[in-house]
Amino acid sequence: MRKACLFTAVLCAFLGGASAQSPQLLNNFDSGTEGWFQNFGTINIVSASGGLLTWVSPGGTSGAISDSFNNTNALFQPNAGGVDLTGMSSLNFHLGYTGSDPTIDVQFFVQASPSSTYVALGPDQTVSAGAKNLIFSAPLSGLTPEQIAYIRTWGINIRSHSADANFSLGFVSSSGTPLFSRQFATFEPGTPDGEFNSAIVNFDGAGVQGNSGQNNSGLSVVGGSLQWLDLGGGPGGAISIFNGFNTGFNGRPTDLSNYDYIHWAISGDEGVVKTISPVNLQFFLQTTNGFTYSVLGPDQSFTPDGTLYSFYAPLGNVGNTDFVQTIGMNVAGHPQDITFSVDFIEAGQAFPYSFSLPPSSSGTVSRLQLNGSNLELIQEPTGTPLFSIPAALVNPITITGVADQDDMLIIDYSNAAFGNISVNFLGGDGGNDSLEFIGAGYPAAEYHVSDGMNGSGGILLNGGTIVFTGLEPVTMSGIGVIDFETPANEDDILVDSPGAGQNRVSGTSNGGVPFEALTFYDVTTFILDTGFNDVTAPNDVVVIDPAGLVASNLVDFQILTGEGDDIVNGQGAIATSATLTVNAGPGVDSVTGTFDADIILSGPGNDTLVGSRGNDQIFGEEDNDTLIWNNGDNTDLMEGGPGDDVVLVNGAPAAGDHFKMRPNGMRFDFDRINLIPFTLDIGTSETLDVNGLGGDDIFDVTASADLFIDLDGFGHVTGDTLNVDAQGQSVMVSKGVFPLPNGTIQVDSLQPIVYSNMEDVNILNQLAPTETETSVPTQTETPLPPTATETLVPPTATETLVPPTATSTETEIPTSTETEVPSPTPTNTFGPVVQAATLTISCSCTIGIYGGPDPFHIRIVGGTLPEADPPAVSCEVFNSLVDCQIDCSAETGFGCDVVLGNVTRQIINCINTQAAGVVVGVTVAG
Numbered sequence: 064m065r066k067a068c069l070f071t072a073v074l075c076a077f078l079g080g081a082s083a084q085s086p087q088l089l090n091n092f093d094s095g096t097e098g099w100f101q102n103f104g105t106i107n108i109v110s111a112s113g114g115l116l117t118w119v120s121p122g123g124t125s126g127a128i129s130d131s132f133n134n135t136n137a138l139f140q141p142n143a144g145g146v147d148l149t150g151m152s153s154l155n156f157h158l159g160y161t162g163s164d165p166t167i168d169v170q171f172f173v174q175a176s177p178s179s180t181y182v183a184l185g186p187d188q189t190v191s192a193g194a195k196n197l198i199f200s201a202p203l204s205g206l207t208p209e210q211i212a213y214i215r216t217w218g219i220n221i222r223s224h225s226a227d228a229n230f231s232l233g234f235v236s237s238s239g240t241p242l243f244s245r246q247f248a249t250f251e252p253g254t255p256d257g258e259f260n261s262a263i264v265n266f267d268g269a270g271v272q273g274n275s276g277q278n279n280s281g282l283s284v285v286g287g288s289l290q291w292l293d294l295g296g297g298p299g300g301a302i303s304i305f306n307g308f309n310t311g312f313n314g315r316p317t318d319l320s321n322y323d324y325i326h327w328a329i330s331g332d333e334g335v336v337k338t339i340s341p342v343n344l345q346f347f348l349q350t351t352n353g354f355t356y357s358v359l360g361p362d363q364s365f366t367p368d369g370t371l372y373s374f375y376a377p378l379g380n381v382g383n384t385d386f387v388q389t390i391g392m393n394v395a396g397h398p399q400d401i402t403f404s405v406d407f408i409e410a411g412q413a414f415p416y417s418f419s420l421p422p423s424s425s426g427t428v429s430r431l432q433l434n435g436s437n438l439e440l441i442q443e444p445t446g447t448p449l450f451s452i453p454a455a456l457v458n459p460i461t462i463t464g465v466a467d468q469d470d471m472l473i474i475d476y477s478n479a480a481f482g483n484i485s486v487n488f489l490g491g492d493g494g495n496d497s498l499e500f501i502g503a504g505y506p507a508a509e510y511h512v513s514d515g516m517n518g519s520g521g522i523l524l525n526g527g528t529i530v531f532t533g534l535e536p537v538t539m540s541g542i543g544v545i546d547f548e549t550p551a552n553e554d555d556i557l558v559d560s561p562g563a564g565q566n567r568v569s570g571t572s573n574g575g576v577p578f579e580a581l582t583f584y585d586v587t588t589f590i591l592d593t594g595f596n597d598v599t600a601p602n603d604v605v606v607i608d609p610a611g612l613v614a615s616n617l618v619d620f621q622i623l624t625g626e627g628d629d630i631v632n633g634q635g636a637i638a639t640s641a642t643l644t645v646n647a648g649p650g651v652d653s654v655t656g657t658f659d660a661d662i663i664l665s666g667p668g669n670d671t672l673v674g675s676r677g678n679d680q681i682f683g684e685e686d687n688d689t690l691i692w693n694n695g696d697n698t699d700l701m702e703g704g705p706g707d708d709v710v711l712v713n714g715a716p717a718a719g720d721h722f723k724m725r726p727n728g729m730r731f732d733f734d735r736i737n738l739i740p741f742t743l744d745i746g747t748s749e750t751l752d753v754n755g756l757g758g759d760d761i762f763d764v765t766a767s768a769d770l771f772i773d774l775d776g777f778g779h780v781t782g783d784t785l786n787v788d789a790q791g792q793s794v795m796v797s798k799g800v801f802p803l804p805n806g807t808i809q810v811d812s813l814q815p816i817v818y819s820n821m822e823d824v825n826i827l828n829q830l831a832p833t834e835t836e837t838s839v840p841t842q843t844e845t846p847l848p849p850t851a852t853e854t855l856v857p858p859t860a861t862e863t864l865v866p867p868t869a870t871s872t873e874t875e876i877p878t879s880t881e882t883e884v885p886s887p888t889p890t891n892t893f894g895p896v897v898q899a900a901t902l903t904i905s906c907s908c909t910i911g912i913y914g915g916p917d918p919f920h921i922r923i924v925g926g927t928l929p930e931a932d933p934p935a936v937s938c939e940v941f942n943s944l945v946d947c948q949i950d951c952s953a954e955t956g957f958g959c960d961v962v963l964g965n966v967t968r969q970i971i972n973c974i975n976t977q978a979a980g981v982v983v984g985v986t987v988a989g
Contacts, residue, residue: 594625
C-alpha cells in the first residue's frame with residue numbers, strides 16, 4: 064500500500080484536513096410548504112405564505128413536523144432521495160412562536176440512512192413566547208459518516224404544552240466551513256462496505272476477470288488498495304463507486320458541487336511480460352435519477368509500469384454535480400493483461416497559481432493552452448515551456464508582464480477549452496502589452512471594459528473569466544457570439560477596420576472617457592450593447608466607418624442603443640456578407656443602415672430610419688416614425704408599427720422613375736420597374752410620401768384603404784405622369800394651381816391620393832368620371848394667406864402686380880393697410896393675397912446658419928376674381944400667363960433686405976418678360 068501526496072508539499076497542505084461540503088439553503092418556503100407535514104403526534108393547519116411556514120400545535124399535545132420524506136421538495140438535492148451534508152457542522156432553523164405558554168421545549172432531529180434512523184440533534188432547546196423567527200442551531204456531530212451522507216428528512220419535535228401554540232419557520236439551512244477535499248474511498252481496513260467502499264464493475268464487465276455483472280465480483284481489496292485484472296485484447300472494464308458507503312444502484316447520491324476535480328491515485332503492472340504500453344483512461348460521473356453520463360475532460364494516458372500516478376479529472380462545466388450517483392473510470396482497450404490498483408478516490412478544490420513572464424529586450428509572446436490534462440504556458444516562437452501543471456488543480460491563473468516591456472499573451476482554446484478556469488493578465492506599467500483570445504469555435508463570450516480605467520476589462524466565458532489590466536489592444540477570434548457591453552452612459556463609438564478581414568470597436572463612454580478597444584475576426588455574431596449599463600437615458604452615437612463590416616466570417620452585427628436620442632450611422636459602409644441589425648430602443652433616434660442588408664428596430668419615440676443600400680427590414684415600432692428609402696437602395700420591408708408613420712421614397716435625381724403602387728391584402732406593395740428595380744413591402748404605416756425628383760417620372764397608383772398617398776413629380780422637368788387605376792369605382796378629382804399642376808384624387812371611400820408637379824394625370828377604369836376644377840391649393844404645398852401673426856414685407860420691398868389699364872401707363876396701387884407684426888417662429892414663407900385686382904406677394908424672412916430660404920414657384924393666371932372677400936385666393940383657371948421660378952438663396956450673414964430685393968427684381972423681370980402688355984408688374988413704395 065502506498066499513500067502519498069504526489070504533486071508538491073505545498074499542494075499537500077491544501078488537500079489535507081477534514082472533509083466538507085458547501086453550506087446550503089435547504090428550505091425557504093417561497094414556493095409553498097415545500098412538502099412539510101405532520102411526521103408524528105398532532106400538528107394542525109400547516110400552510111405557507113410570504114416565505115413563512117406556519118402551523119398550530121394543539122394544547123395538551125406534542126407532535127413533530129418535518130420536511131417531505133426523501134426531501135423531495137428541498138431546495139438542495141430535491142430529487143436525490145436524501146441530502147448529502149458531509150462536513151457540515153449544523154442545521155439552522157429560523158423559528159418563531161406565539162401562545163399562552165411562556166416557553167415550549169423543542170427537539171431538532173433528522174432521519175438518516177441506513178433505515179431512516181431517528182437522530183436527535185443535540186439536547187432540547189427552549190422557544191419563548193413572542194419569539195419572531197430566531198435562529199436555532201442544531202449540531203450534526205451526533206451523526207455517523209454514513210448517516211450524514213444521506214439525510215432523509217429534518218424536522219422539529221414539539222414537546223407537550225398546555226395551550227394552542229402558533230409556530231412559524233422562515234428557513235432551514237446547513238452551515239460549516241468548506242475545506243479543500245473529501246475522500247470517498249480509501250479501501251483501508253475497517254472502511255465501509257467490507258472495505259470495497261461501494262466500488263463495483265459498472266459496465267464492460269467482460270474486461271474484468273471474474274466479473275459476473277454490475278457488482279463487485281472480480282474486484283478485491285489488497286493491502287488498502289482496490290485491485291482487479293483488466294484483460295487484454297478487448298475493451299477494458301469500467302469501475303465506479305457510489306457514495307463510498309453502499310454498494311448498488313439504491314439511491315445514495317453524492318454532492319460534489321463544492322469541488323473542482325476528482326483525484327484518482329492509480330498504479331498498474333503488466334506482469335511478467337512487460338510491454339509498458341500506455342493505455343487511455345476516461346474519467347466520468349453519472350448524475351441525477353437518469354444516471355446521466357458525463358465525461359470529465361479529455362482521456363488521460365496511463366503507463367502501467369508499477370509507479371503510483373495521480374490523475375486529476377476536472378469537474379468544470381459538468382452539470383448536476385450536487386446529485387452524483389457514481390464516480391467512475393473507464394479503461395480503454397489494451398493488448399496485454401494489466402493488474403490495476405487504486406489507492407484512493409477523493410474530490411478537491413483548485414488553488415490559485417501565479418507566474419511572472421521573464422524579462423526580454425524584445426518583449427515576451429507567450430501562449431497559454433491545454434496539452435492533454437495539463438495547462439501549459441509556452442514562449443513563442445521557440446515553443447519553450449514556461450510552466451506545465453495539471454489543469455484541474457489550479458484556478459485562477461495570474462500571469463504578470465514586465466514593466467516597460469511589450470508583452471503579449473495568447474489564450475488559445477485550439478486544443479480544448481479551459482472549462483471553469485479563470486485567467487488574470489496584468490500587463491504591468493509601461494510598454495504596449497496586448498491580449499489575444501482564440502476561441503477556436505467557442506460558442507459565446509462577453510467582452511466588458513472597466514469604466515474610467517482604460518486598458519482594463521474582462522472576457523466572460525461559460526464558467527471561467529479572463530481579466531486584464533494595463534493593456535493596449537485586445538483581440539478576439541474563433542467565437543460564435545461576442546457580446547460587447549459598454550461600461551457607462553453617453554457612448555461615442557466607431558466601428559472601423561484596422562486590417563484586412565478585421566473589425567475594431569473603439570471610442571469613449573461616460574461622456575468622453577476612453578475604453579479598451581476590441582479587434583475581432585472569425586466571429587459569427589457581434590452584439591454591441593451601448594444601453595446595458597445606462598443609468599439615465601443618454602444619447603449614444605455609433606458610426607460605422609466606410610470600410611464596412613469586413614471581419615472574416617461575420618454574419619450578423621447587432622447594435623442595441625437602449626434609451627436616449629441615439630444616432631446610428633452606417634451610411635457609406637461598403638456592402639459585405641454581414642447583416643446590420645439595429646435596435647434603437649426608446650427615444651428620438653436616427654438610424655441609417657449600411658450598403659448591405661440591414662434590420663432596423665426603432666423602439667418608442669419619433670424616429671428617422673434609413674435602410675441605405677441592401678435588402679433591409681425596417682420596423683418603426685411605437686410612436687410617429689419616418690422610414691426612408693433613397694435612390695440606390697434595394698428591396699426593403701417597411702413596417703411602421705403603432706403611431707402615425709410615414710414611408711418616404713426618393714427616386715432617381717437625374718433619371719425618370721417608373722413606380723407601381725398597389726394594395727396587397729393588409730399590406731401595400733411599391734415597385735420600381737425600370738432603372739434598377741426594387742420592391743418595398745409596406746405595412747402598418749399611415750402615409751406614403753413619394754418624390755420623383757429628376758427625369759420624366761411615371762406613377763402608376765391604386766388607392767389604399769389604409770395608406771394616405773402623397774406624390775410629387777418634383778422639379779420642373781415636363782413629362783411627369785400620374786396614372787390612377789380606379790378599379791371600377793367612382794372618382795372625385797380636385798385640382799389646384801400652385802405651384803404646378805396639383806390636386807387630390809378621391810377614389811370612392813379609400814384614402815386620398817394627393818399629387819403635385821404632375822404634367823399628365825390620367826384616371827383609369829373609373830365608374831362615373833366627375834372632375835371638379837376648383838384650383839384649391841393642396842394642404843401641404845400651398846402657403847396660407849397672411850394671418851394676424853405673419854410679418855408683411857418691409858415697405859421698400861413690396862411687389863404689387865397691377866392689371867393692365869387702357870393705356871400703357873403704369874398705375875400705382877395704394878399700399879396695403881395691413882400692420883406689420885413680428886413672426887413668432889424663424890420661418891421663410893411666401894403666399895398670395897388677393898386684394899381687389901391686386902396680388903401682393905408678402906413674406907417674412909429669416910436667414911439661418913444654412914443661408915436663405917429654398918427656391919419657390921409662383922404662377923399668375925387670368926380669369927374672373929370671386930365675389931368673396933379676402934383672404935379668398937381661388938379663381939376660375941382659363942390659362943396661365945406667368946410662370947416664374949424664383950431663387951431665394953442667400954449666403955449666411957446677408958440681411959433680409961438683400962433677399963427681398965433680389966426676389967423683387969426676379970418677379971418684375973419675369974412678369975415683364977412673359978406677360979408684357981397683359982400684366983404689369985411694378986414696385987410700389989410703402
